[in-house]
Amino acid sequence: MEEISKHTIHEQDIVEMILSIGKKFERIVLRGAYEDILALFKKLKKKEQSPQHYYQEQYDQYQPSAPPIPPDSAELFDYYCSFEVHDCYEQVDFEGKGLVDNVYVPLLEKVCNIHPSLLECQRKRTYKYSGWAFNALGRVSHFLETTKLEEMNVDACECLQMLWDEVQVFGFELSWLAPQVEFALNMEKFMREVEKLEEEKKTIFMRIQELRMKFKEELYFLYI
Known part of the structure; x- marks a missing residue:
């Protein structure tokens, strides 16, 4: 004792x-x-x-990058999603494919260098359509780049899901980005x-x- x-x-x-x-x-x-x-x-x-x-370790190999939503669609997005994505709508030409928000140009250049198919798949699309496509891709990538894991609450998950559904419409090959999106969407559960x-x-x-x-x-x- x-x-x-x-x-x-x-x-x-x-x-x-x-x-x-x-x-x-x-x-x-x-x-x-x-x-x-x-x-x-x-x-x-x-x-x-x-x-x-x-x-995080298993997704370190995926380095996102890309553009936003056109000005005429921004108000519609804000109506459905209270989670702020970006408030800059100044647009510039990107690779002769379409108009994209200038803040995403460095991200787009980086991701298109890694995945050339992103540019190729828009080769036969109209200038305006391609602009929408790269803007949609940029919004998803920018969201993933700037949103912290602890910020992935219900509203953030809903916004990311909306952005992800939107970008898949444009025919990009996004298998490289899907794991990051899935991980972020599961953060609330984690x-x-x-x-x-x-x-x-x-x-x-x-x-x-x-x-x-x-x-x-x-x-x-x-x-x-």
Whole structure:
């Protein structure tokens, strides 16, 4: 008893100590509860890793870049989506394909150098149509470039889904961009799971405090 009191008893050590000396604790009716707590410790140990850290590595190879929405469509988008995407509508010619917001030109140049098919697929389209296409692509890419993971709430997810649905209409080959979009759309779910785990963690620590008291009582009765 004196040896035990000399050391700090950590939560998981408490549970494992009880389970390892089961015969001495035949009178303890909380054995099932101890086993449940130990299982929850193992579960939290596996799930506590940040979703941003876990999922970001596999998508680091995808580097988004592209343009926005034409001025005549901006008001319509703002009506349906309260999440701000961009407020600059000054447009310039891009590669002779169409008018795009100048803020996205560097992004478009980068992504089209990596994926030449983006320009090729618009070769037989009209100037205005191609402008719409690259604007739609730019809005998705700019959204992914500038939106932080923690900002992916319900409104942000709805806006991204709307932008993604829009850009797919124009016939781009977007397999390179799809994983990033899918990851971003799932962020709200990931964050909810993290919050749920935090609540479970608080519940477990409260339960641990109760078990500590009961454990000390059982040790007392065991050695008297």
